[in-house]
Amino acid sequence: MLLRTGSLYAQPQQSVLRPAGVQAANIAKLWDISLIVCGIVFALVLLATLVALLRNSRQASGAGQAAGPPDLSSLARPEHRTRALVIGASVLSVFVLVGLIVADVLTDRALSKLPVDDPVRIDMIGAQWWWQAAYRAQDGQGGFVTANELHVPVGRPIVVSLQATDVIHSFWVPNLHGKKDMLPGIDTTIEFRADQPGTYRGQCAEYCGAEHALMAMLVIADPPEHYAAWVARQTQSAVQTGDAITLHGRDVFERASCANCHTIRGTSAIGTTGPDLTHLMSRETMAAGVLANTPQNLAAWIRNPQALKPGATMPAVPLSDDDRAAVVRWLSTLQ
Structure with missing residues (x-):
């Protein structure tokens, strides 16, 4: 999703692998440790499986013939080496799991130690x-x-x-x-x-x-x-303009059901069901990231929000084309 021209930052990031804060950095370190440990364990399991396949104890009956029955003689004699390997691998697994738990606890403690002076x-x-x-x-x-x-x-x-x-x-x-x-x-x-x-x-x-x-x-x-x-801009009320069409859009907004759900400071709209729209056009997106915040998308959203986000609680607002255009023109001034 590219942001509108004029934004300080052109491309939003969403990645646990690119930490931009101290807590995310600690979580990323834990991820790196877990990935390395689990990768090594996975490789060792694959290696053990490969060795077992190569040491298949089935006896071939001859060229071009199916393998014979498995060699079960190991059942009658102890395999001390194999037993030692299994015990060693089990003990090592316990130490690895305990190590991951310790790393998790230390990460959790690091996350809770963020100084919160003057937040x-x-x-x-x-x-x-x-x-x-x-x-x-x-x-x-x-x-x-x-x-x-x-x-x-x-x-x-x-x-x-x-x-x-x-x-x-x-x-x-x-x-x-x-x-x-x-x-x-x-x-x-x-x-x-x-x-x-x-x-x-x-x-x-x-x-x-x-x-x-x-x-x-x-x-x-x-x-x-x-x-x-x-x-400083956000604490101010909505700017009032003297443009006739824009003022008509404000009047339509206040008379329609819009004012029952939305607040725009400096007007009679004091609804709390939907988002505060006082500085709507200062935001990069609308409908919780569904659309870029442009007049064209705003008009489409007012016309039929269910077509863009099915299930949204905002109903379609029955306005004439001229009234809708006037409302969009007024909302577009709310910087």
Whole structure:
């Protein structure tokens, strides 16, 4: 998925093998250790199987004839060498498994030791099938709500409070941390730190219904000055414009069912069922990563969201072509 022209980062990443934070780096090290150990064990098993096949004890009856019956004489005499090999392999397997457990425990301890002084605090809510992110007031700035996209400052710890409104979801941004379940009625937290600027794709990692695969998010790690500028814009209300068609689109939005589900600060729209749209066009994607956030895709989404994301709770909004175009024109000003 390529992001819109003008973004700081052109290509989002989603890979556990390219850690961009200290926790993801620790998880990647554990993965490397596990891969090497399991690869060696797999190779030894294949080697043992090959040796057993080459030492087939069946006796050939002659050229071009089928092999004779197996040689079972070993059943009547002890095989001390084979027994020693089996015991040695079993003991070695125990040590290897204990070693992997120790590596797992040490990794878990390393993950829990992230300093969380002066963190950015975000309340993340997972719903079928989108994400709501509420940034708490801090650093002299008021709080605000956005959706399906997080901006975080590079080098600063992030503490995310996780909740679910309907079924079990799971917060997972593999470049930054492991998975953390989001359980209805139970609050949990996840802490991470992005050490490299970039755009990282996240995904719900717990099957949560028909559109589970289309429940994605972007985490954009900005240099501190870019992050501060983004926060300053997000805390502002929607910009009002004097263009007649645009104002007509705002009026249609407020009169239609749109205002019952969405909030746009600075207008009469105060719905909470759907995403906050105050700064809709500042986001790279829409519908939780399904579409690039463009006016054309926005019009198609308003016309028939079920065609683009079957099962989404947003209904088709019955608007005339002119009214829909006016609404899209107004929404396109919400930077």
